[in-house]
Amino acid sequence: MNIQLxxxxxxxxxADVLVQFLTPDDLAGHVQIRVLNQAGFKAEQDSICxxxxxxxxxxxxxSKDADDVRSACxxxxxxxxxxxxESAKIEVICNDTLPAIVEGVVLGGYEFNDYKSEPKKSAxxxxxxxxxxxxxxxxxxxxxxxxxxxxxTCFTRDIVNTAPQEMHPQSMVAxxxxxxxxxxxECNILQEDDLAKEKMGAMLxxxxxxxxxxxxxxxxxxxxxxxxxxxxIGKGLTYDSGGxxxxxxxxxxxxxxDKAGACGVLGMIKAASELKLxxxxxxxxxxxxxxxxGNAYKPDDVLVSRSKTTIEVRNTDAEGRLVLADVLDYAQxxxxxxxxxxxxxxxxxxxxxxxxxxxxxxGHSHKLKHDISKAAxxxxxxxxxxPFNRHLAKLLKSEIADISNxxxxxxxxxxxxxxxxxxxxxxxxxxxxxxxxxxxxxxTETPWDCNGYGATGAGVRLISQYLKSIK
Ligand code: BES
Ligand code: ZN
Ligand code: ZN
Numbered sequence: 099m100n101i102q103l104x105x106x107x108x109x110x111x112x113a114d115v116l117v118q119f120l121t122p123d124d125l126a127g128h129v130q131i132r133v134l135n136q137a138g139f140k141a142e143q144d145s146i147c148x149x150x151x152x153x154x155x156x157x158x159x160x161s162k163d164a165d166d167v168r169s170a171c172x173x174x175x176x177x178x179x180x181x182x183x184e185s186a187k188i189e190v191i192c193n194d195t196l197p198a199i200v201e202g203v204v205l206g207g208y209e210f211n212d213y214k215s216e217p218k219k220s221a222x223x224x225x226x227x228x229x230x231x232x233x234x235x236x237x238x239x240x241x242x243x244x245x246x247x248x249x250x251t252c253f254t255r256d257i258v259n260t261a262p263q264e265m266h267p268q269s270m271v272a273x274x275x276x277x278x279x280x281x282x283x284e285c286n287i288l289q290e291d292d293l294a295k296e297k298m299g300a301m302l303x304x305x306x307x308x309x310x311x312x313x314x315x316x317x318x319x320x321x322x323x324x325x326x327x328x329x330x331i332g333k334g335l336t337y338d339s340g341g342x343x344x345x346x347x348x349x350x351x352x353x354x355x356d357k358a359g360a361c362g363v364l365g366m367i368k369a370a371s372e373l374k375l376x377x378x379x380x381x382x383x384x385x386x387x388x389x390x391x392g393n394a395y396k397p398d399d400v401l402v403s404r405s406k407t408t409i410e411v412r413n414t415d416a417e418g419r420l421v422l423a424d425v426l427d428y429a430q431x432x433x434x435x436x437x438x439x440x441x442x443x444x445x446x447x448x449x450x451x452x453x454x455x456x457x458x459x460x461g462h463s464h465k466l467k468h469d470i471s472k473a474a475x476x477x478x479x480x481x482x483x484x485p486f487n488r489h490l491a492k493l494l495k496s497e498i499a500d501i502s503n504x505x506x507x508x509x510x511x512x513x514x515x516x517x518x519x520x521x522x523x524x525x526x527x528x529x530x531x532x533x534x535x536x537x538x539x540x541x542t543e544t545p546w547d548c549n550g551y552g553a554t555g556a557g558v559r560l561i562s563q564y565l566k567s568i569k
Pocket of ligand 2: 338340414415416417418
């Protein structure tokens, strides 16, 4: 399906269907009010009424806010895809809601059908957005940017949704190399022998029982005059069985999504390079598979991380923080960044704290957290701040090593995981770093907003919006 923006009055655009977004207030003045009334349409949010004879698809919205328009647009596109219509047109009223329309259409219409022998076919070929406004140039730039970001989000979703037998650490490497050559990015890969030379004892331990070699992927996008340098670090557990502290059967299902941080970071650097932003971006990915076997790392092992901090393993299912400990340390030594952001499906506790829709943000800089949540509110992604405190930090104390990989108390697990990562952030970077726990927001088994079943692409819209705001 193709989406286009035309510099035309909507009445001059040829399409099978005219889509209209209507608030309950708009409804009163609608020319088809009688028919809409008869159909019981009250313009409630996400309700839909198809007037086939008139070629009108009426979509209810609670308000003209971007969040309501995006959600209604996602409902609209699903309805349209199930009909035989080939084209639909939408009048663009303002610049503010244009990204929401694009997101609703592209992300709401996204499907992952790679493993279906007979995927459902849709007749829908094009969505035509139109405006004859004087500031069409402004609209066009907004539209093009929104399409790049939505496509990068779908790119991330595709990788996360790919089955773990296919998307293992070495296929992540191949995929990163392909992205690098397509988008003119620099690419450096550290394979297991390189990781051993770097003394990445924590990351290597996690991947030891896998038949696929672990890898650290470093991609860079370097514009000529960057305003800032940003390092993005992603947890890339292509499968998390829990290791010897094996996950219960039901909790293991969906754990292909434990690579969503890494996939998100790939989507972010893809978007930044296509948007041609004046920000230098470094993506660091720890691609590892957490399995069981005779050579698996085990509870009671003591690992020596790259930073020399020793770690007592008390639970092999708290593996993401071990991988990130080494990747964060390597990233800080490799690039002097203004900001360091890591993305990880790190804890089930983050979902307990914030619910499944919200990304947990942790860090020491109130200003950075504030700037990010401002960008978030314009991006359609939800974020919530989880506060560090020194009492929770003490729960990571180990009797035999420098730190334990689990907390001694069952509460505040998302924060104690963030505080574990904090141990690997160098003093000079404390205020430059933020940790994003996307355990809940990265994947869904029940559709919400413009997210269908599976990966959501969490982080891509949020960070793209933030990067665009950098002056
Ligand atoms: N990948 C999981 C976290 C997770 C759980 C993500 C559910 C998405 C959905 C992570 O590696 C993990 O297993 N964390 C443990 C930590 C615990 C052992 C301290 C958890 O959350 O239970
Ligand atoms: Zn785990
Ligand atoms: Zn994990």
